[in-house]
Amino acid sequence: MTSNPTLDALQKLIEVVAQLRSPEGGCPWDLAQTQATLTPYIIEEAYEVVDAIKTADSSAICEELGDLLLQIVLQAQIASESNQFTLAEIAQGIGEKLIRRHPHVFGDLEVNSIEQVHQNWEQIKAREKGQTPEQTQQLSYKLEKYARTLPPLVAGMKISRKAADVGFEWDSIEGVWEKFHEELGEFHHALKHETPAEQQAELGDLLFVIINLARWYDLDPEAALHETNHRFVRRFSKLEQACDRPLSDYSVEELETIWQQIKRELAKRQEVESE
Known part of the structure; x- marks a missing residue:
């Protein structure tokens, strides 16, 4: 049977990671990791991929994608050790999802625009999760997803924009500046008189207002x-x-x-x- 270089290389990586995680002769650092402790590295490696893409350096992009792939294989290895799931299940799951959500490619559905593709995707996704179209169309559903999944600055901008689009907005930029000074005062007060948790909450409020100031001035925070x-x-x-x-x-x-x-x-x- 003809060898497949891609599959061979992936299998080699899987074996290397398994050895690193082996109680017999493995790496102490790798053995100490959990799915939770590795999450910062997933985020870091994803950002490094984006940075490499911006440089248009193909060798750097290739290397950084490899680092990101390592994180996926590591997560799969750790999960397989406790019988949660395997790398094969990850690949099979995403493959089946892509087929389900592209009926215009793998089925008989006809589409005439990218917007239709997006609408079909969201409808299929809602059915898969047992949600009604009405639930997924609620703005709070989308805002919660932004807050949960996006980097905080990006999420803050998207949340404030979506809320403003439906009228939850200041009448003028002066109102935003008033809110900024109000939150700044509350942050100062919290630093002197409140608990660390309350101080952090006030810092978050202040940062969110700064994001809104950036939005009003059409700046990217x-x-x-x-x-x-x-x-x-x-x-x-x-x-x-x-x-x-x-x-x-x-x-x-x-x-x-x-x-x-x-x-x-x-x-x-x-x-x-x-x-």
């Missing part, structure tokens, strides 16, 4: 924070290069002086490059 993170790292790299001894040997005032100088230099360089 996720992209903004993404750029700020990169900008900070660039400046911090320059800070390390400018220092001739460990950063801990400098005073806060000395580091701040160097930091501000670096900011001015980078800003001036950006002005020159943009001309």
Whole structure:
């Protein structure tokens, strides 16, 4: 029988992961992991795949997809050890789902637009989950899904937009700013007088209002924070290069002086490059 390189490579990966999880000669770190402890790595690897795609570097995309695939195989291996499910069941399940939800490809249904494809998908999905179309059309059903499954900044923007679309909205931007100052005051109060849980709740309220401010000004808070993170790292790299001894040997005032100088230099360089 002719060998299939893809299946052979996948089988090899499965065997490697099984060995890493083996009580006899396996890796202590891998053996210590659970489905729950690995969830941060799934998210991290997914973001690294997206970052690689943005660079259009095919070798980086291939490598990062491999790291993401490892997380799936690891989850399947751990689940199989307690007889929950196997990698085969994962693959079979998603294959059958795709066939069910694409009757216009694998059945006799005819569609004339992408919107029809989406509507059919949602109807089939609702039937599979035992839900009525009325339930799935409720806005709260969609908002809850956003809150549960999306990264918080993305979820916050989608939730606020959907709520605004049905009229749950401030009359003007002034109202949003008033809410911002109200939440900022409540956050300050919580930091002085409330429990850590209440402080975190107030911080969440403040962040949600900032997301709404971004929406009103047609700004992308996720992209903004993404750029700020990169900008900070660039400046911090320059800070390390400018220092001739460990950063801990400098005073806060000395580091701040160097930091501000670096900011001015980078800003001036950006002005020159943009001309």
